Amino acid sequence: MNRAPTTAAPRVEAAPAKVNLYLHVTGQRADGYHTLDSLVVFADAADAVTAAPADGLKLSLSGPEATALMAEPDNLVLRAARSLAAAAGIPPRAALALEKRLPVASGIGGGSADAAAALRALNALWGLDWQQARLAALALPLGADIPACIASRACRMGGIGEALSPAPRLPDCGLVLANPRIALATPAVFKAREGGFSAPALLPAGWPDAAAMARDLAALRNDLEPPAAALCPVVAEVVGTLRALPGCLLARMSGSGATCFGLFAEPRSAEYAAERLPAAWWRWGGGLHGAGR
């Protein structure tokens, strides 16, 4: 039965960038996937996915970063749509539009955010009413970051990305994101990692302000930063440039890179600081997605 209402209004979903404030690689499973411990937050920098009624399944691309995806044989948005339709037992009928603003293959989970946004939009468009946990379980094989992106709320990430628990209470803070415009493939970075595994972090129940959070985060690390910097040496320059910005409390790489972030006391100082970065880089400054909700 096709439950797609042909008169349903288009659904628009933001696909916010994921930032790993720290990322410890805690082990490796027999299938090769690594187990992680990470504090994940979402920035207000975002792609946007629209789903509208249609007879078949199609995807249109727009936005400043869309060119990098023009040759993509099977966009994650389409894979997510097919996967949801198959699991729901309905034909995949939707006109999807992706406005791509986040750099591709950059450690801020843009593809995962897009897939998650498509699932949320189609869940509504097709009247499925699936719970977030069911969408997350369906999406995990498409990308380890997608479960966290389904809710797009700060969380503690464990397992290979599917074990999600609440984040400590976060203070108001600002983020600067900077990418030197070099794509880094996630599998290559995991493969280049050397050494043993890290223990999961011990975190407090919350932080009173961004400075206190930065102090605790400084004792942790991103275990993928050394291998990413070996593959892409400019990562060290990006981190150093962020760290030198006035007001920067902490600078580090996100995910498997090459995007790095700077943590600031509040969104306005991050916005201002981002403008001082080299114009050749992709850069963004602002606050956390959903802050104050």
Ligand SMILES: C[C@@](CO)(OP(=O)(O)O)[C@H](O)COP(=O)(O)OP(=O)(O)OC[C@H]1O[C@@H](n2ccc(N)nc2=O)[C@H](O)[C@@H]1O
């Ligand atoms: C590293 C992280 C941290 O949040 O972020 P990104 O750099 O992708 O943003 C994620 O774990 C990435 O998630 P995602 O990009 O969705 O990964 P997937 O497509 O599932 O996996 C791509 C490849 O990365 C490796 N991989 C990924 C996740 C994981 N927990 N262990 C791994 O070893 C595997 O080689 C896998 O084949």
Ligand SMILES: Nc1ncnc2c1ncn2[C@@H]1O[C@H](COP(=O)(O)OP(=O)(O)O)[C@@H](O)[C@H]1O
């Ligand atoms: N909508 C999409 N956005 C970004 N990448 C996509 C998308 N669909 C498929 N991909 C593929 O997924 C890979 C990982 O992209 P992305 O999620 O941006 O990076 P990362 O996992 O480093 O955060 C890209 O190299 C690209 O080949």
